Amino acid sequence: MRPDLYQRLQSTSARLALAVSMAFLLAFLLLGGGIYSAVLSSLDRDTRDFVRTDIDQLLNLRQRTDFGALLDEVRARAADPDDADLLYAVLDSSGTLLAGDNVGGTFTRRAGWAEFRDPFDPDHPRVLAKVAPLGDGQWLVAGMRLRAEDGFLAIMQRSVLYALVIAVMLGLLVGWLTSQWVGKRLRQLDDTARRIAGGELGLRVPADGSGDPFDRVGARLNAMLDRIDTLMDGVRDATDHIAHDLHTPLTRLRQRLEALQVANGDSAAPALIEAAIHETDALLQTFAALLRLSRIEGQGPAAGRVVDLAAIASDAVELYAPGAxxxxxxxxIEAEPAALQADPDQLFQLVVNLLDNAMKYAVDGASIRVRTCTTAEGVMLEIADRGPGIPVGQRDQVFDRFHRLELHRGTPGNGLGLSLVRAIATRHGGRLELHDNQPGLRVVVVLPGLNDQGAAS
Known part of the structure; x- marks a missing residue:
C-alpha cells in the first residue's frame, strides 16, 4: 500500500466515513435479516397449518369409512393436477406404496413432521410432510412440495444481495458526505484560528445558529477570543496608565537626585534624600501591588479553608480604628457570623483595601460603616462611607488598573486598590457592586457561602 494512501485511510475523515458506512451496513443487515427470518417463519407456519389440516381430514375420513375409501381419496388427491405441489401417500409396514405419490425411502417411518427432497420430481423440491400411523403398520403421509416457497425465498435472497450492494454504496456515499461536512466545519475553525494567529485578532468563528457541537465550539472559541481581547485591552490601558502615572514621580525623583548632586553637603541634602526615598518607596509599593494583582489573577479558583468573614472584618477594623x-x-461594625471557604490572607487584603479607600476619601469627622451578614446568595460584606462617591458612569472604570478619577488624582495611592479587590472577589467566585450611599459610596461584596453540608455553595 502506498504511504500516501495509508495516511489517507488513517485520517479522521476516512475513519468517520468508514464508521458511518459500517453503521449503515450493520443497520441494513439487521433489518434485512429480521425481515427474512420473519417471512421464513411465516411461510413455514402457514405450510404446517395447511398440511396439519389436510392430514386431519384424511384421518377423519378413515374413521368414518373403510380403508378402501381412504386409498381412493389419496389416489384422487395425488392425481389432481390443480394441487400438483401437494403430496399424499399410504404405505404398508414394509414401505411399499399402497396409494398416492411415490416417496421411496426418503423419510423414517415414525409419527410426526418430516422434511426431505422429492426424489421423483425433476426439480427435487423440498417437501414438508406429516406422517401418521393408520394401524397394522400402515402409514399415512400428507405434505407439500415447497417449490413456491423456495422460489420466493430465492427471489428474496437475490433481492437482499442486490440491496446489500446498494446499501454498501449508499453507506459509503453517506459516510463520504458526512466526512466532507465535518471536514468543512473543521476547516472553517482551522482557517479562522490560522488567520487569528496571523494577526487578525478581531476575527471570529462564523456561527450558523444551529446549536450543534461545532456551533457551540465556535461560540466557546469566540468567547475565549473576546476574553483575550479584553485582557489585551487591559494590558494596553495598564501600560498607558503606568506611563502616565509613573512619569511624574520618576521625573521628581530624578530632579531631586540632580539637586542632591548639586547640593553636595548643603543642609538641604537630607531633605532631598528623604524625599527621594519617599518617591522610591511609592514606586516600589506600586510595583509590589502590580505583582500581587498579577499573581492573584493567574491563580485558579480559591480553595482555602472555612473562615468567618465577620472575624476577618473585625480584625481589619481593629487595625484601622486608631488611624481613623x-x-x-x-x-x-455590625458583624454577623458569615462562614465561607476562602483564602483568609486574601480576604483580609480585600477588607483592608476597601477600608483604606473609605478612609482616604471620607469627609473628616464622618463615620464609616462595616457590615457582614449571610444572605440567600451567600455571605455579604458592606462598607459605606460619606465621601464624594463615584459617578454612575465611571463605576465600571474604577476597577481598571491605575484608573483614578480626576478629582482624586492629587491624593496618595496608585489606582490598584479596587483592581486588587475585584481580582480577589472573582477568584473566590464572588462579585463586587458599587452603590450610592447618599452621600458617599457603598461597596457590597457577595461571596459564595457554605451549604448545610459545610461545602461551598
Missing part, C-alpha cells in the same frame, strides 16, 4: 480616630472618623 486620629482623623476624627469613627469606624462602626
Amino acid at each position: 480616630a486620629a482623623l476624627g472618623m469613627e469606624v462602626e
Whole structure:
C-alpha cells in the first residue's frame, strides 16, 4: 500500500466515513435479516397449518369409512393436477406404496413432521410432510412440495444481495458526505484560528445558529477570543496608565537626585534624600501591588479553608480604628457570623483595601460603616462611607488598573486598590457592586457561602 494512501485511510475523515458506512451496513443487515427470518417463519407456519389440516381430514375420513375409501381419496388427491405441489401417500409396514405419490425411502417411518427432497420430481423440491400411523403398520403421509416457497425465498435472497450492494454504496456515499461536512466545519475553525494567529485578532468563528457541537465550539472559541481581547485591552490601558502615572514621580525623583548632586553637603541634602526615598518607596509599593494583582489573577479558583468573614472584618477594623480616630472618623461594625471557604490572607487584603479607600476619601469627622451578614446568595460584606462617591458612569472604570478619577488624582495611592479587590472577589467566585450611599459610596461584596453540608455553595 502506498504511504500516501495509508495516511489517507488513517485520517479522521476516512475513519468517520468508514464508521458511518459500517453503521449503515450493520443497520441494513439487521433489518434485512429480521425481515427474512420473519417471512421464513411465516411461510413455514402457514405450510404446517395447511398440511396439519389436510392430514386431519384424511384421518377423519378413515374413521368414518373403510380403508378402501381412504386409498381412493389419496389416489384422487395425488392425481389432481390443480394441487400438483401437494403430496399424499399410504404405505404398508414394509414401505411399499399402497396409494398416492411415490416417496421411496426418503423419510423414517415414525409419527410426526418430516422434511426431505422429492426424489421423483425433476426439480427435487423440498417437501414438508406429516406422517401418521393408520394401524397394522400402515402409514399415512400428507405434505407439500415447497417449490413456491423456495422460489420466493430465492427471489428474496437475490433481492437482499442486490440491496446489500446498494446499501454498501449508499453507506459509503453517506459516510463520504458526512466526512466532507465535518471536514468543512473543521476547516472553517482551522482557517479562522490560522488567520487569528496571523494577526487578525478581531476575527471570529462564523456561527450558523444551529446549536450543534461545532456551533457551540465556535461560540466557546469566540468567547475565549473576546476574553483575550479584553485582557489585551487591559494590558494596553495598564501600560498607558503606568506611563502616565509613573512619569511624574520618576521625573521628581530624578530632579531631586540632580539637586542632591548639586547640593553636595548643603543642609538641604537630607531633605532631598528623604524625599527621594519617599518617591522610591511609592514606586516600589506600586510595583509590589502590580505583582500581587498579577499573581492573584493567574491563580485558579480559591480553595482555602472555612473562615468567618465577620472575624476577618473585625480584625481589619481593629487595625484601622486608631488611624481613623486620629482623623476624627469613627469606624462602626455590625458583624454577623458569615462562614465561607476562602483564602483568609486574601480576604483580609480585600477588607483592608476597601477600608483604606473609605478612609482616604471620607469627609473628616464622618463615620464609616462595616457590615457582614449571610444572605440567600451567600455571605455579604458592606462598607459605606460619606465621601464624594463615584459617578454612575465611571463605576465600571474604577476597577481598571491605575484608573483614578480626576478629582482624586492629587491624593496618595496608585489606582490598584479596587483592581486588587475585584481580582480577589472573582477568584473566590464572588462579585463586587458599587452603590450610592447618599452621600458617599457603598461597596457590597457577595461571596459564595457554605451549604448545610459545610461545602461551598
